[in-house]
Amino acid sequence: MKTLVVDHPLVAHKLTALRDARTDSQTFRRLTDELVTLLAYEATRDVRVTEVTVETPVAEAHGVRLARPAPLVVPILRAGLGMLEGMTRLLPTAEVGFLGMIRDEGTLKAETYATRLPEDISGRQCYVLDPMLATGGTLAAAVSLLFDRGTEDITALCLVSSPEGVAHMERVFGGGGRPLRLVTAALDERLNEAGYIVPGLGDAGDRLYGVA
Ligand SMILES: O=P(O)(O)OC[C@H]1O[C@H](OP(=O)(O)OP(=O)(O)O)[C@H](O)[C@@H]1O
Numbered sequence: 529m530k531t532l533v534v535d536h537p538l539v540a541h542k543l544t545a546l547r548d549a550r551t552d553s554q555t556f557r558r559l560t561d562e563l564v565t566l567l568a569y570e571a572t573r574d575v576r577v578t579e580v581t582v583e584t585p586v587a588e589a590h591g592v593r594l595a596r597p598a599p600l601v602v603p604i605l606r607a608g609l610g611m612l613e614g615m616t617r618l619l620p621t622a623e624v625g626f627l628g629m630i631r632d633e634g635t636l637k638a639e640t641y642a643t644r645l646p647e648d649i650s651g652r653q654c655y656v657l658d659p660m661l662a663t664g665g666t667l668a669a670a671v672s673l674l675f676d677r678g679t680e681d682i683t684a685l686c687l688v689s690s691p692e693g694v695a696h697m698e699r700v701f702g703g704g705g706r707p708l709r710l711v712t713a714a715l716d717e718r719l720n721e722a723g724y725i726v727p728g729l730g731d732a733g734d735r736l737y738g739v740a
Pocket residue numbers: 604605606607608629630631632636638658659660661662663664665666667693723731732733734740
């Protein structure tokens with residue numbers, strides 16, 4: 529797995545405001561949306577394109593458009609939903625599938641409660657959205673499911689990642705196989721005893737949508 533920590537002052541500025549416990553839900557949602565747009569720029573660097581020619585008012589111009597089959601964007605519910613609009617704004621032809629996953633806060637194991645994906649996702653480039661990569665259990669389960677369904681390559685976009693989560697993903701998917709990339713706005717210090725990222729930003733789902 530290739531990991532990219534996006535190093536950009538605008539990303540750092542918005543992430544700092546997002547982390548701030550005083551930031552309200554409305555602002556948290558806006559900042560999440562803005563951060564995704566910035567991460568998406570890096571995350572889609574290898575998106576497949578097809579060469580096309582268009583007529584400008586002056587002459588023929590050679591360019592590209594997004595290739596078919598369209599990319600697949602998969603937010604992991606709930607918190608990943610906060611990243612969806614920012615991503616599809618940049619990838620308007622993308623299809624969207626949904627994975628509902630919840631981490632048991634006692635065992636820290638991820639459970640899948642909903643899977644709604646297009647029928648055929650074989651050969652697709654896939655962008656998985658989840659603001660938090662903590663133990664890595666949730667993202668690893670999502671990536672395994674998508675690879676099992678035939679996805680060609682996967683890029684995960686996370687706002688905050690932990691070293692433990694990245695190490696878990698590398699352990700599970702490091703042995704080659706299909707391409708996997710992680711694009712994250714921050715690699716934090718560690719996990720605490722409760723499995724929360726330190727310093728992190730708290731519970732992303734609760735901060736986006738209120739306490740579940
Ligand atoms: O890396 P892990 O240790 O698996 O933890 C990360 C997961 O926990 C959070 O979701 P949560 O289970 O709280 O669900 P929610 O989005 O509905 O709040 C977060 O959005 C990730 O999906």
